[in-house]
Amino acid sequence: MSDTAAPAMRIGKARSAGRPSALRLLLNNTLATSGLVVLLLIVLLALAAPVLPLPDPDMTAPADRLLRPLAEGHLLGTDALGRDILSRLVWGARVSLAVGISATLIAAFFGSLIGLVAGYAGGRVDTILMRGIDMVMAFPYILLALAIVAALGPGLLNALYAIAVVNIPFFARNIRGITIGLSRREFVDAARLSGKSNMRILFGEVLPNVLPIIIITMSTTIGWMILETAGLSFLGLGAQPPQADLGSMLGDGRKILFTAPHVSIIPGLMIFALVMSINLFGDGVRDVLDPRLKSGALTRPVARTAVKRENVPEKPAHEDRLLDLVDLSTQFHVGGDVYRAVSGVDLYLKGGECLGIVGESGSGKSVTAMSLMGLVPTPPGSITGGAAWLNGEDLFAVSDERMRQLRGADVSHVFQDPLSTLHPLFTVGDQLAEAITAHRPMKRSQADGRAEDLLRLVRITNPRARLKAYPHELSGGMRQRVCIAMALANDARLIIADEPTTALDVTVQAQILSLMDALRREKDAAILFITHDFGVVSAVCDRVAVMYAGRIVETGRTQDVLSAPAHPYTGKLIDCVPVLGQPERRLASIEGRPPVVNKLPAGCAFADRCPRVEADCRTGDIPLSSFGEERAVRCLHPLTREAAHG
Amino acid sequence: MAEPLLEIDSAERIFGGGRSLLGRKLPAVHAVQGVSLDVRKGETLGVVGESGCGKSTLARLIVGLDKPTAGTITFDGRDLVAEARRDPQRLARRVQYVFQDPVASLNPRKTIRAILEAPLRHLLALDKKARQARLKELMEAVNLAPEFLDRYPHEFSGGQAQRIGIARALAADPELIVLDEPVSALDVSVQAQVLNILDDLKQRFGLTYVFISHDLSVVESVSDRVAVMYFGRIAETGPAREIFAAPRHPYTHLLLKSAPVPGRRSLVPEDANTELPDPYDPPPGCAFHARCPRGTDRCLASHPPLEQAAGRPAHRTACYHPVEERGHA
Numbered sequence: 009m010s011d012t013a014a015p016a017m018r019i020g021k022a023r024s025a026g027r028p029s030a031l032r033l034l035l036n037n038t039l040a041t042s043g044l045v046v047l048l049l050i051v052l053l054a055l056a057a058p059v060l061p062l063p064d065p066d067m068t069a070p071a072d073r074l075l076r077p078l079a080e081g082h083l084l085g086t087d088a089l090g091r092d093i094l095s096r097l098v099w100g101a102r103v104s105l106a107v108g109i110s111a112t113l114i115a116a117f118f119g120s121l122i123g124l125v126a127g128y129a130g131g132r133v134d135t136i137l138m139r140g141i142d143m144v145m146a147f148p149y150i151l152l153a154l155a156i157v158a159a160l161g162p163g164l165l166n167a168l169y170a171i172a173v174v175n176i177p178f179f180a181r182n183i184r185g186i187t188i189g190l191s192r193r194e195f196v197d198a199a200r201l202s203g204k205s206n207m208r209i210l211f212g213e214v215l216p217n218v219l220p221i222i223i224i225t226m227s228t229t230i231g232w233m234i235l236e237t238a239g240l241s242f243l244g245l246g247a248q249p250p251q252a253d254l255g256s257m258l259g260d261g262r263k264i265l266f267t268a269p270h271v272s273i274i275p276g277l278m279i280f281a282l283v284m285s286i287n288l289f290g291d292g293v294r295d296v297l298d299p300r301l302k303s304g305a306l307t308r309p310v311a312r313t314a315v316k317r318e319n320v321p322e323k324p325a326h327e328d329r330l331l332d333l334v335d336l337s338t339q340f341h342v343g344g345d346v347y348r349a350v351s352g353v354d355l356y357l358k359g360g361e362c363l364g365i366v367g368e369s370g371s372g373k374s375v376t377a378m379s380l381m382g383l384v385p386t387p388p389g390s391i392t393g394g395a396a397w398l399n400g401e402d403l404f405a406v407s408d409e410r411m412r413q414l415r416g417a418d419v420s421h422v423f424q425d426p427l428s429t430l431h432p433l434f435t436v437g438d439q440l441a442e443a444i445t446a447h448r449p450m451k452r453s454q455a456d457g458r459a460e461d462l463l464r465l466v467r468i469t470n471p472r473a474r475l476k477a478y479p480h481e482l483s484g485g486m487r488q489r490v491c492i493a494m495a496l497a498n499d500a501r502l503i504i505a506d507e508p509t510t511a512l513d514v515t516v517q518a519q520i521l522s523l524m525d526a527l528r529r530e531k532d533a534a535i536l537f538i539t540h541d542f543g544v545v546s547a548v549c550d551r552v553a554v555m556y557a558g559r560i561v562e563t564g565r566t567q568d569v570l571s572a573p574a575h576p577y578t579g580k581l582i583d584c585v586p587v588l589g590q591p592e593r594r595l596a597s598i599e600g601r602p603p604v605v606n607k608l609p610a611g612c613a614f615a616d617r618c619p620r621v622e623a624d625c626r627t628g629d630i631p632l633s634s635f636g637e638e639r640a641v642r643c644l645h646p647l648t649r650e651a652a653h654g
Numbered sequence: 655m656a657e658p659l660l661e662i663d664s665a666e667r668i669f670g671g672g673r674s675l676l677g678r679k680l681p682a683v684h685a686v687q688g689v690s691l692d693v694r695k696g697e698t699l700g701v702v703g704e705s706g707c708g709k710s711t712l713a714r715l716i717v718g719l720d721k722p723t724a725g726t727i728t729f730d731g732r733d734l735v736a737e738a739r740r741d742p743q744r745l746a747r748r749v750q751y752v753f754q755d756p757v758a759s760l761n762p763r764k765t766i767r768a769i770l771e772a773p774l775r776h777l778l779a780l781d782k783k784a785r786q787a788r789l790k791e792l793m794e795a796v797n798l799a800p801e802f803l804d805r806y807p808h809e810f811s812g813g814q815a816q817r818i819g820i821a822r823a824l825a826a827d828p829e830l831i832v833l834d835e836p837v838s839a840l841d842v843s844v845q846a847q848v849l850n851i852l853d854d855l856k857q858r859f860g861l862t863y864v865f866i867s868h869d870l871s872v873v874e875s876v877s878d879r880v881a882v883m884y885f886g887r888i889a890e891t892g893p894a895r896e897i898f899a900a901p902r903h904p905y906t907h908l909l910l911k912s913a914p915v916p917g918r919r920s921l922v923p924e925d926a927n928t929e930l931p932d933p934y935d936p937p938p939g940c941a942f943h944a945r946c947p948r949g950t951d952r953c954l955a956s957h958p959p960l961e962q963a964a965g966r967p968a969h970r971t972a973c974y975h976p977v978e979e980r981g982h983a
Binding site: 193194195197198199200201202203204205208213216217368369484513514515516517518519521522540541542543544545546547566567570571580581582584585586587588589591593594595596597598599601 | 704705717719742743746747750751753754755758759760761762763764769772773775776777811819822823825826841842843844845846847849850868869870871872874875894895898908909910911912913914915916917918919922
């Protein structure tokens with residue numbers, strides 16, 4: 009239930025719903041489109057060759073030999089035998105395209121088949137098939153192609169086979185890698201339990217998922233295949249005279265390169281245009297189809313969230329507050345949609361206090377926390393309103409340099425998954441020392457000493473030896489301790505802990521919670537603790553804020569909120585979790601789903617799922633009204649009388 | 655007392671092992687060792703444990719996705735392991751599985767209809783008309799609108815996807831369903847929906863569940879009997895009520911004490927020594943010894959057998975020094 013992933017996931021979903029079609033995306037890419045246009049022209053020309061008013065490409069006319077381009081009757085001139093170059097070029101392109109495409113299809117078919125079977129079967133079958141492929145790859149490809157043609161005899165068809173065979177390993181290896189990953193996926197087990205045979209699973213379940221990769225690989229290899237065909241023909245092993253083929257035309261012109269350069273330059277340019285257009289188009293196809301590129305790996309967010317505030321609140325006069333977040337709004341702009349991930353969140357923390365933010369995935373709790381230090385990715389995210397006062401300094405207005413100083417020093421983060429937070433290639437000691445020296449330049453030996461102290465602080469036994477350990481050598485709990493040590497490296501005043509124990513086992517979770525609770529008292533650091541678990545909140549938080557659809561719906565002291573929730577959502581959220589020691593309790597489920605934050609309803613976002621809903625809930629903005637001590641609820645018909653009377 | 659539907663007798667699953675070409679011993683992990691359990695018709699057996707305790711491996715053994723390296727598994731009097739090899743479809747008609755990650759267990763390129771039709775076609779060999787009727791029943795059983803049939807998995811939320819996973823397991827009308835962490839990837843509000851649906855289905859179709867989870871409160875709320883696993887072995891097993899009210903194994907105690915409970919501000923005392931032993935280098939004797947407050951030399955000498963508690967024949971504990979007082983902290 010990683011909330012960090014939630015905004016990204018939501019965006020991903022939205023894209024697939026309102027996403028422009030693959031063709032539109034492709035046309036947006038200018039290079040790919042120009043490649044497509046050139047390719048289409050060449051293909052059309054080649055296809056239309058029999059009906060075009062072209063002279064016979066093989067008809068020799070010794071009288072008209074080596075005419076320059078633009079000669080009468082011969083637009084591109086003639087070659088050494090007086091044959092029309094334009095005609096030969098069009099027919100030659102036809103042959104080259106046909107050979108390139110068929111070779112690609114053959115290689116893709118056999119290569120993918122080998123890859124699929126090897127990847128799915130694994131074990132001995134995989135070993136035998138892949139060692140065979142390795143043997144093919146062990147020869148330089150042109151040598152292998154030459155050997156095959158030498159064995160079969162020269163000829164266009166044999167050249168085609170040779171090129172196809174040489175390219176099988178490329179497909180086999182690519183597809184095998186993808187298949188291995190897919191066949192360990194749960195849906196394959198599920199298909200097996202649905203009674204499907206191995207054959208059905210391989211071709212019915214795995215193949216459809218591999219198909220895009222096969223197409224991507226094909227689109228990027230056709231150009232290469234055409235080049236190889238041309239190469240073999242150039243060497244006289246492909247197309248045999250008098251048949252025209254781009255490679256053999258180039259070979260014919262080579263001997264008279266200096267006396268009649270056009271004879272070789274024209275087919276050369278044609279090969280260039282053909283291969284270039286296919287490659288540009290192929291890259292475009294890959295960018296559109298490849299899920300890794302689609303997921304935004306090519307867009308690089310800037311180092312700090314963009315701040316485009318429409319309203320800048322006044323500085324509040326609360327001297328005792330370490331952090332005072334006022335009216336924060338963070339939005340994601342994707343396509344034409346605006347996702348109001350956080351809209352109007354107020355919260356504050358006193359020194360040494362622990363505030364829990366509770367909510368389900370997509371409620372905006374992680375985005376709230378990431379907005380503080382400008383960690384929301386831009387694009388697509390931006391802070392559109394509010395201010396965050398840390399010790400009287402507005403975090404959204406400080407310079408980038410000041411923000412860099414604050415990050416990891418005054419304010420530090422502990423994330424959910426310690427394994428992905430720690431760098432796998434550096435030792436724990438290196439990473440701790442880096443965290444220390446980033447803010448306080450000192451000698452490495454000094455930093456190591458400090459790192460050792462930090463590990464001791466988080467109760468890691470034998471800290472000196474552990475400094476030399478790599479993250480993968482530590483258990484999950486140990487790794488999270490290291491992350492906490494790193495967060496404490498520069499005496500942070502505020503620690504933002506984003507589901508720090510969700511990925512851990514219960515016994516380890518209990519230890520980490522105890523550790524964090526003790527450390528915040530020792531170090532007098534405030535903790536902003538994000539979680540979905542009321543049990544965890546009870547264990548460590550002084551106060552709690554419940555979030556729903558990007559807003560705080562209820563806040564108050566932990567004990568008060570848990571014993572007498574005022575907002576119906578809070579009440580439901582508490583009731584729907586089984587409680588240890590009360591097995592008989594029937595769980596109250598919350599019907600329906602939270603609203604999508606790009607289509608928030610007017611009024612209360614919970615209205616559609618709320619049992620106490622009345623007409624006035626659906627009109628106008630519902631304010632967060634305070635009552636009791638440090639309590640507030642955003643509800644017109646709260647569960648407790650105290651809250652109702654404010 | 656009902657007949658046991660599933661009987662597991664000293665099942666063992668070792669990953670790796672064997673010898674290399676040069677005769678050197680390869681590292682082996684004992685994922686499941688000496689596990690004996692039985693599941694009676696119509697009950698829910700909860701299996702609790704932390705990550706790496708072997709509970710998912712056990713689940714895969716029960717549905718025949720994996721084979722034990724030793725021991726026997728009997729389902730309704732027939733050898734399940736032999737059946738899984740000889741006629742996996744016959745087994746799949748009677749024993750089904752619900753996966754932990756609802757989205758990963760649905761093929762992203764298939765419609766829900768294609769996914770749900772697969773067991774009807776391949777396991778039950780229903781004709782088109784019968785399939786249509788059954789699909790409607792299934793969608794109704796898991797409380798989903800029939801329009802959803804022609805959509806793709808990515809269009810569903812986690813809770814809906816898990817309900818589709820449950821519908822698929824139900825499709826072949828099995829007797830036993832193994833649920834491997836069916837709600838741990840879901841949001842709490844959705845978790846309750848899915849748990850309630852599972853409860854309804856069990857009543858309606860007379861199902862038997864093996865419910866695997868790391869979440870003690872979820873297991874307590876669904877189980878008739880519970881088995882607590884630690885490091886590939888069963889630490890304690892018995893009626894759910896007894897285990898949760900009066901746990902005898904120190905590990906069960908630790909688990910119960912560690913679980914966060916809303917409204918309880920109790921933090922366990924700090925102790926960095928909470929890590930599992932190295933699976934490649936298991937300690938001699940009881941694997942819990944290093945973390946155990948009651949451990950003695952005897953625990954290091956040999957592994958304690960699963961023994962009955964005095965006066966409570968169904969409650970068995972693998973501990974030389976079990977906790978005898980009633981009530982837990």
